[in-house]
Amino acid sequence: MLRAAERQNGSMLCVGLDPEPTKFPAAYKGDANKIYDFCARIVDATADLVSSFKPQIAYFAAHRAEGQLERLMEHMRRVAPHVPIILDAKRGDIGSTAEQYAKEAFERYGADAVTLSPFMGWDSVAPYLKYEGKGAFLLCRTSNPGGDDLQNQRLATVEGQPRLYEHIAQLAQGPWNLNGQLGLVVGATYPAEIERVRELAPTLPLLIPGVGAQGGDAVATVKAGWRGHADGSSVGAIIVNSSRAVLYASSGDDFEQAARQVAMQTRDTLEAAKGIKA
Numbered sequence: 525m526l527r528a529a530e531r532q533n534g535s536m537l538c539v540g541l542d543p544e545p546t547k548f549p550a551a552y553k554g555d556a557n558k559i560y561d562f563c564a565r566i567v568d569a570t571a572d573l574v575s576s577f578k579p580q581i582a583y584f585a586a587h588r589a590e591g592q593l594e595r596l597m598e599h600m601r602r603v604a605p606h607v608p609i610i611l612d613a614k615r616g617d618i619g620s621t622a623e624q625y626a627k628e629a630f631e632r633y634g635a636d637a638v639t640l641s642p643f644m645g646w647d648s649v650a651p652y653l654k655y656e657g658k659g660a661f662l663l664c665r666t667s668n669p670g671g672d673d674l675q676n677q678r679l680a681t682v683e684g685q686p687r688l689y690e691h692i693a694q695l696a697q698g699p700w701n702l703n704g705q706l707g708l709v710v711g712a713t714y715p716a717e718i719e720r721v722r723e724l725a726p727t728l729p730l731l732i733p734g735v736g737a738q739g740g741d742a743v744a745t746v747k748a749g750w751r752g753h754a755d756g757s758s759v760g761a762i763i764v765n766s767s768r769a770v771l772y773a774s775s776g777d778d779f780e781q782a783a784r785q786v787a788m789q790t791r792d793t794l795e796a797a798k799g800i801k802a
């Protein structure tokens with residue numbers, strides 16, 4: 525599905541849906557009941573420019589807007605049936621609870637993939653993989669500075685002493701990836717680590733947040749993570765997320781056009797970077 529959307533829209537861009545009512549344009553400003561309307565208009569304005577959408581569940585749950593998220597998922601299915609939806613939930617819990625989280629992501633919301641913290645190990649990830657055709661992106665080397673605190677530590681107990689994020693990449697590329705359902709989250713703010721993860725996980729899709737508001741370098745991201753085929757696709761896909769820079773490109777009545785403009789520029793920058801040699 526990801527490959528098809530990438531081809532159809534000529535894009536590696538994921539638009540992140542992080543609705544924050546205080547940042548909405550004047551007509552919706554401060555109104556949590558307008559979360560669906562705002563996000564649906566962003567989806568309509570960008571659906572032909574993206575390879576995926578990524579709603580972040582906290583922005584809905586914080587406003588008791590889970591019902592609006594359900595409606596938004598249905599809307600995305602209707603207007604962009606070819607575009608995969610990654611539910612950014614960053615779940616991670618013991619198996620029995622993980623079964624409930626998996627049901628929430630894939631049955632309640634109908635997401636195509638979900639983000640997970642691998643911190644609790646294999647049995648916390650396995651329940652998601654029982655859903656055939658669905659994917660899970662494991663946090664590996666996240667975009668925030670605090671990601672260093674644990675993810676960059678070396679594992680003295682593992683031969684060759686890889687760092688924790690390298691070990692996660694190896695597990696996801698190898699023994700944990702029973703049916704090819706896993707991908708990894710790696711921050712655009714750390715291109716050297718994207719390159720390292722790509723070495724360790726050559727075929728996995730990488731979800732890469734951090735361009736736009738967090739200042740990650742779009743060109744460096746593509747150089748580090750994209751490994752091209754002649755047909756323009758990557759051996760392991762990259763999905764480059766931008767949320768706030770697109771959503772809040774304008775606080776005026778022109779917010780949809782402004783969001784479209786930024787999404788188009790970002791998509792074009794990413795596509796052009798495929799041709800730039802290191």
Ligand SMILES: O=c1ccn([C@@H]2O[C@H](COP(=O)(O)O)[C@@H](O)[C@H]2O)c(=O)[nH]1
Binds near residue numbers: 709711
């Ligand atoms: O390492 C990570 C993992 C997830 N995120 C999420 O991506 C978006 C980024 O939003 P921007 O506005 O483009 O900065 C947001 O939903 C995060 O929760 C991340 O940033 N880094």
